[in-house]
Amino acid sequence: MTHVPLLALLLAIPLGHGALPGQQAQDPSREALLAPAANSQVFDRFAALQHTDGELVGAGIDYRARFSANGAQFTPALGETAPVEFPVTLRGVAFGRGGAEQALPAGEPTYRERTVSYLRGTIEETYEVRPQGLKQSFVFHERPAGRGDLTVAVQVATQLALQTQNGDAVTFGNEFGGVRIDAVLGIDALGRTCKGSLSFAGDQLQLRLPAAFVDAAALPLVLDPMLGAVIPTNATGRNLDPQVAYDADLGKYLVVWWRRLSANTGDIYGQFVNRETTGGADLSGGSVVIRSGSNSQRARVADCSVRNAFVVAWQDVVTVAPLPTHRDLYVRAVTPTTLGTTFPLAISLGDEQGLEMASNATESSSELLTLWIQAGDVYQTTITVSASFACGRTTVYSDTSTGGTTAVRISRSGGVANRNLVAYLTSSGEIMTRLLDGVIQSNSTQTWYGARSYTSLALDGDGENWFLAATMLEVGSTTLNDIVGMTFGWQPAGNLHVRQNATTLVANSGVQDYRPTVAMSGRNAVLAWTQGSTTQALGLRTFGQSLCAPCEDPIAVFTGASGQQVVACLAAQASGRESGATRDDALLVWQGDNGTASALQAQRWTPADGIATQVAPGCGGLTATAVAECANHQGSSHLALLRNAPAGATSWLLIGFERRDATGCGPCVLVPELSTSFVFGPTATDAYRNASWSIPIAGGSQVIGLSYYQQWLVQDTATPGCPAFQFDLSNALQVTIQ
Secondary structure (H helix, E strand, C coil): CCCHHHHHHHHCCCECCCCCCCCCCCCCCCCCCCCCCCCCEECCCCCEEEEECCEEEEECCCEEEEEECCEEEEEECCECCCCCCCCEEEEEEEEEECCCCEECCCCCCEEECCEEEEEECCEEEEEEEECCEEEEEEEECCCCCCCCCEEEEEEEEECCEEEEECCCEEEEEECCEEEEEEEEEEECCCCCEEECEEEEECCEEEEEECHHHHHHCCCCEEEEEEEEEECCCCCECCEEEEEEEEECCCCEEEEEEEEEEECCEEEEEEEEEECHHHHCCCCCCCEEEEECCCEEEEEEEEEEHHHCEEEEEEEEEECCCCCCCEEEEEEEEECCCCECCCEEEECCCCCEEEEEECEECCCCCCEEEEEEEECCEEEEEEEEECCCCCEEECCCEECCCCCCEEEEEECCECHHHCEEEEEEEECCCCEEEEEEECCEECCCCEEECCCCCEEEEEEEECCCEEEEEEEEECCCCCCCEEEEEEEEEEECCCEEEEEEEEEEEECCCCCCEEEEEEEEECCEEEEEEEECCCCCEEEEEEEECCCCCECCCCEEEEECCCCCEEEEEEEEHHHHCCCCCCCCCEEEEEEEECCCCEEEEEEEECCCCCEEEEEECCECCCCCEEEEECCCCCCCCCEEEEECCCCCCEEEEEEECCEEEEEEECCEEEEECHHHCEEEEEEECCCCCCEEEECCCCCHHHHCCCEEEEEEEEECCCCCCECCCCEEECCEEEEECC
């Protein structure tokens, strides 16, 4: 009476098991990386200008600029080989025909977009912040009186020595690098141009345009020299430690990194990147100087969805004798139009470092869970973001007291529940995990002992599922690593459960596989890692979030030159509350660092792990949910899953290629055509309320684009959606194979 009619119905249907016939994937742990077509892009458009901490600051790829009443200060990023910064300050002081005899009055800078202006009487001195340098201009709205060449005198203040000069360029520098000023050009209102010249004597740069061009020029007349950094091949002004986050309402990623200007100074920069559907395939989206003028390092970024803002954190290295050198932590909110005030997160004589933040994807809270390490112990707080983008913090707690923590990681998103998994790496090579429901610890700390020592880790999740990748020493080696994975799930009773204990993800005997980074991408997880020692490649592969099974073949996104160190980061749009068709899309960012230069590169990535679209809601009181993983044409890792049904519930999986939308039993809609469907079951859900079937896919590339319908029936004697047969239906999915 309770379920016999349903069983009788099912027994009348042709049963299939295991079999949308399958093409087998190779062993995921033993594959060499494949070389794809080169389609990455370099961050070569970085150019920013805005007020930062009370200063008007600009920056390009290899320089920083400050603007005040004293003029424009141009600082090349010479790196840690330079003991201090070596800026060059410029200010227009006089002009005239035949000689610069008329003084230019002082003025305060104003700016619009990326151009700074000084109004000096009838003449406007401007500086346009470009990726490769500053374009200085003098705009004459009235023709200067007199005869002879037009001359503008620019006062130059710098500790750099004059190295070279000719009629076309002047170079100031030392053994660490310098600044070059060249390309003097006259442009009139009709677009006509004339090459000018320049020279340097005393402390003044003389910029000249020929008299004949000045006399015939249509006004306004513009005189343009160009300032650029001279970076020698042994300079080390590198872009380091990139990280990326995504906000769905903004439709943007924010990539952050730090740039070494000298041995004692570093700046924090950011680049917004539009999601491809709204901003094109390039890396456009706006640039920002987040922190300038200190020794700022290791930028981190997280999304605060309810504020449509990002939160950026960094550590400042503080060296003030006789105090010990240490690191302090700071944060600020950043939007495409607003830079919030800097907030001191953790300031003491202790050494605070290793900070990590989790994005908050909810629309009900502006608190971001934050952790860091001091003296081997982990400290925790939440960063708050006000409607005016001011940051604050709640009480700071000590999470551990063993003194043995070397790294801490937290899932980059807690999903709509703001539920996060935290993992610690200990000095003895163990991994410890615990679950935070909001900011409340939901389960006791668990310790994971590997077959060999763990050496690093990466982590991401969506509030109900988490994927952890860790490096483990290779058998018989003390330096080479393999990469293993673990998956975890949320149990509504408040516990964390393990779906898959440590299993090998990447292993190549005698080859270094390390530096993993993970992003939860919709229903699956994207793993990127560095492979190799002397010559390094950046690998990328998608795995199912349940059993760590590979969804597609690995690829080599980037192969560096010999000696180049490759370090990457990932963010998926799913982490920023994206719910549309682009939810699975991700942005991979990496640095290729050879010790003297480290250009940032990026590649957009959409996993070929199948497309799952809900076509009908579920019915009944059990609210069970259907999920599809790894619907890819290449292998045997395709799973159909049922989640959040009661433990021990009897269930059946229906898969059909035709859609019926049968009704007539309460509010339930049975989507697959029952008479031609494959039925898997019955099976019982496990203690964590889940059930799954492995369904290999065959046919190779011929099945790409093939769709089927998936829906689960779950026995429910208490609150059945279909009272006549006492069962509920899960939501129905249309799954398209990729």
